Amino acid sequence: MTKPLAKSAISQKRVLDAAARIFRDYGYAGATMRVIAEEAGLKAGSLYYHYKSKDELISAVLDLGMNAAIEAMQTALAALPAEATGRQRLEVAFRTHVATIIANGDYSLATSRVYGQVPEAIRIQHQKLRDPYGLMWREILTTAQKRGEFRADANLTLARLLILGALNWTAEWFKPGSRSIDDVASGFAAIVMDGLAVPGGGSSG
Amino acid sequence: MTKPLAKSAISQKRVLDAAARIFRDYGYAGATMRVIAEEAGLKAGSLYYHYKSKDELISAVLDLGMNAAIEAMQTALAALPAEATGRQRLEVAFRTHVATIIANGDYSLATSRVYGQVPEAIRIQHQKLRDPYGLMWREILTTAQKRGEFRADANLTLARLLILGALNWTAEWFKPGSRSIDDVASGFAAIVMDGLAVPGGGSSG
DNA sequence: GGGTTTTTCTAACTATTGTTCGGTTTTGCT
């Protein structure tokens, strides 16, 4: 009764990693316990020693991906100096989000692809984790606007939806090796901050 | 042997619409023929009178959604005057894309959610439809840059990926009634063209 | 080594899956 977790935790992570890959490739219903087990090097029945149902398994995958993203973002933002500009904070947020998505690619893709198909009870539960993440972004944007770094008339809600959509989509196309994470993050930041148009070119709206 | 299609086409569309909704909500494997049939007001066996397999059904859903998007975009761009600016063309493209996604919401969401989980043969086939759509966007951006309307150093590949990611994501959050399609499109266009930052504020990159 | 706990396997159970097919109803036409 001391701590029999250390050994089990390894297997549990191996199962979770396998599940993330299979859920990502086959969706919630298409990912069968037998295929997940094979990917993890076990037989189907053995999965139930670690997770007591398929639903509990997908919940664990969803939560781990989201928690990793939240944690990375909080750490990165906390490491910034207090006098960091809104642009700097936004750039760090971009970089952190993309880096997290790439590092946990299996979980990120599994989450974004499977989220809409999971049983409602699981989705509602998981949504509680997602909300604070959205709030972090909202805070970054509104603070920068209050400081006068962003246009006063900029629609920050739309901006946030644009940013999160674009960033989450990176998981679908980013291939390590061709472009670096920093290139993507700073490229995105440049567009969102300064736009594509040449300054002072045409009229707006 | 004249034209027995007219009547059948109605039922076929009814089946297709139902399939789009069910695929969107349950994913490729999770959408069962029986549930799709019920949504369409039939029994499972009757589906096979209209589509000879589940794979053919999902293929039809994917293709219809994509074709509608391509067609709408071509029509909208062709309707523009030849002297339209790059900004105007981009704004029209934004508006058209969002409008199409909202109008065909079931198909759009089904497509974007299910695309990654569909059998490989179907995905490869469908990809042929997707490529020309990406080319249309590429052309809009490069033309505007050649004309000197966009920054010469702007990374248009990243811009295109950002735009498509953000636009496709709208299908997930857009709720008719609260915000208008035009508001979203022009809001997105404003950010992508001019950025969030106040002009001449800080230094870039 | 023996004894215990942790981990995995095997074999099964029921429910449900995509699909088929012969029969039945509906429709369109004259």
Added chain:
DNA sequence: AGCAAAACCGAACAATAGTTAGAAAAACCC
């Protein structure tokens, strides 16, 4: 009306789904 085609149903098929339970193996501790 009557006939033929079109559209649908009902019941079944083999395959596979999630899950369970008990036996077997592996790992651990003394």
